Amino acid sequence: MSHFATGVAVVTARGAEGDCGATISALSSVSLDPLTLLVCLHRKSATCRAIEESGTFGLSILNKAQQDMAMHFAGKSDGKSFDEYCVQSESGHFFVRDALVQIGVSVVETLRGGTHEIFLAQPVSIGFHPDQGRQPLLYFRGAFDLAA
Template sequence: MTMVTSDAFRNAMAHFATGVAVVTARGAEGECGATISAFSSVSLDPLTLLICLHHKSATCRAIEESGTFGISILRSNQKDMAMYFAGKSDGKSFGEYCVKHESGNFFVKDALVHIGVNVVETLRGGTHEIFLAQPLSIDFHPDQSSQPLVYFRGAFDLAA
């Protein structure tokens, strides 16, 4: 049996394949975005989902300030978008890669799904903020035969 350390835990969690999404928000520092895999549905009644972001990230601060954010579930051919939004938001041009929704939220162009949400509750989990949110808008990519981008063992891969 392996001793439970942060490295062993990270390795164990890397064995859980997950979809990849980009969270976008606008705060006092401007437009921010982050690639996440910590994203899940919570409840159908009331409609609730959750995301987790490091509490020191600019995207986390923007969500705390605005109370709203956009989620773009990436398609298998959008590894470049996942990498782009995986780094710091400073100095990035979101206009080139995103589209603005009538709600004011913005989303990654050509993503599989766009979900606009409002924050319902925020919880702290160690180094991360857990945002519970209510979906307010959902838009699907016209080509629903597209596969999602998947993250497994520390790498982006095509869905099986």
Template sequence: MTSITSDDFRRAMSHFATGVAVVTARGDDGEQGATISALSSVSLDPLTLLICLNRRSATCQAIEQSGRFGLSILASHQEAVARRFAKPAQDKVTGTDEVRHRDGSVFVQDALAHIAAEVVETLRGGTHEIFLARPVHVALNSQAGDGPLLYFKGAFDLTS
């Protein structure tokens, strides 16, 4: 069997279309945010979801400090939001059309869904932290008429 490279693995995984979301958290250095596609429902009993973030990211550190995060599942028209939160920057949240939950969680306005979650367990997976979290608030956007923003073969898929 031939060993594979990280580039081989990345190309193979790029064939798995994923939804795109923005995760936000408030840490010692203020509000942070990142675009993610590594997110999944884990269990309905107990309610559990997971997200994965690079350990070196400011958003990962903010989640570790606060123990909670806001998750905005993006709609197909929100590619610009996804690109903004994908770039390294000090303050991506300010200036974004945002929605605040009463617990302080920040969400992207007009996203398909908002989920506030509290971390229940953190696992290490190579360069990433895997956060298992309990949803504590869910809101669906009844005004959203379009489908989800998808990521496929290294690009945003706008066919939805």
């Protein structure tokens, strides 16, 4: 699967452990009617637990200049700064500043897939960065692909 280029996004949620975030590449469109997204997270992650508790999360699709954001939210939740890197919407979702797209979603179904939870979610808000000339951050063969 490392030969399949994917976009890079950050999922953020608020749970009993506080604000949590994770860098993901397991994101897909499932359906246009109703509009449904699929996001996969490791079951043991704090971000996964926060989503299970709240039933909602913010999804920030990163641009190719945001490699540092992807690295910041990769790995364990300890020490991840939200004040410096994120903004909170009126709906309460957290998003990475200046992301290409910011989507607030509500979970409609959760499935188990091996070590991961598969969240099927529907957007409740969508925001686009005003600079439409930006390119997405891609992940390919274990590294960020900045050629896009």
